[in-house]
Amino acid sequence: MKKLFILAAGLALVAAGCNGHKIVTDASGVFESDEVIVSAEQNGKILSFPIQEGDTLAKYAVIGQIDMSNTIIQKQQIQATIAALRQKTTNPKPQIELVKRQLIVQESQLEQQLREKTRTENLLKADAATQKQLDDINSAIDQLQKQIAVSKQQIALDDSNIETQNRTIYSEQAPLEMSAKQVQDNIDKGRIVNPLRGTVLTKYALQGEMTTTGKALYKIANLDTVTLRAYVTGSDLTKVKLGQTCKVYSDEGTDQYREYTGTVYFISDKSEFTPKTIQTRDERANLVYAVKIRVKNDGYLKLGMYGEVKF
Structure with missing residues (x-):
């Protein structure tokens, strides 16, 4: 009897030792991540x-x-067309500058004639000049004043005409520049x-x-943080809430587990049948709720690996 008691005690200790490596969890699932194609x-x-x-x-x-290559050539063609348009534009400065110089000469002549008029009027009072001389000066002054007015009008007209001409050319340039931007966008893509x-x-x-x-x-996919998609039954759903921290375990070998800290960030509001990866008919018939748990990956967690969670 004593030997039987010792043997039974030994078997109990071995069983207890084996159960010591087991962990009790609330749900299991698979590690996944958001994948981008x-x-x-x-x-x-x-x-x-x-x-x-x-x-x-x-x-x-x-x-x-x-x-x-072909798209780059298209852009170069558009740029060449834009450059050709710019060469068609007219710089108004040389033409206007010429008229302005004529205007300066005319104004100088007018000042001289006004001085001559004053001098002739004084001579006429002293009977040293004739009325005809004064009339000729007044006529010259009137002519110069008209010429100055025409020169000023010519400057304004040239500036307006050239600006209108250039504006027409630049109006063709804007659509071409937009086309160049669109082509560049295609090149960037x-x-x-x-x-x-x-x-x-x-x-x-x-x-x-x-x-x-x-x-x-x-x-x-970003594997720095992975998601454990686990499934819990309706009776265990009361243990779970958003933002809750929990213990996540990954299988590291025979009765060995690697432990992580996870955070619940999604709880399904609809029940579904247990996923078909569970092969028994009874377990497939159970209604469960999907729970997503975010886990910081230390490099050991792989997509598709099974994991367990304890809330």
């Missing part, structure tokens, strides 16, 4: 695309180039720009291949 924004041959699956890419990094920091999961295209707008190039 990056597509081409232009048609053409892929000139460079050096990324590999597993590479970590920075946000907004240029990681490839699509051939945009030939660069393959990574939209977020993350790890390349799948590469769908290779350098040298032809691509089209909307064709998938690669899939990327």
Whole structure:
């Protein structure tokens, strides 16, 4: 009897030791992440695309180039047309400057004639000049005043005409500049720009291949933080609330687990049948609620890996 008691006690201790490695959790699920499929924004041959699956890419990094030679030529043609338009414009300064110099000469002559008029009027009072001399000076003054008025009108008219002519030319330039901006936007879309920091999961295209707008190039996800999508029954749903911290476990081997701290950020408001990854008929028939838990990844968590959670 004593031997049987010792044997039973030993088996109990072994069982207790084995159960010590087990953890009691409230739900289980699979680790996942928000995956982004990056597509081409232009048609053409892929000139460079050096990324590999597993590479970590920075946000907004240029990681490839699509051939945009024809589009670049289109932009150069538009720029050449704009340059030709600018050569058609007229600079009003030389023509107006010439008239202004004539105006200065006319005003100088007018001042001289006004002085001569004053002198002749004084001589006429002293009977040293004739009325005809004074009349001739007055006629010259009147002529100069008319010439000055015409010169001023000519300056204003030339300035207005040239401005109108140039405005017509510049009105053709504005649409061309908008076209150049649109073409430049198409050229910029030939660069393959990574939209977020993350790890390349799948590469769908290779350098040298032809691509089209909307064709998938690669899939990327940020694995710094992953999501455990777990399912809880209605009876356990009362244990869960948004913003709640919880313990998350990943399987590290035989009866070994790696522990993480997670935060609940989503609780489904509708029940659903247990996912079909659960193969037994009874468990598939249970109604459960999806719960998403955000977990900081230390590099060991992989997408598709099973995890468990304790609230």
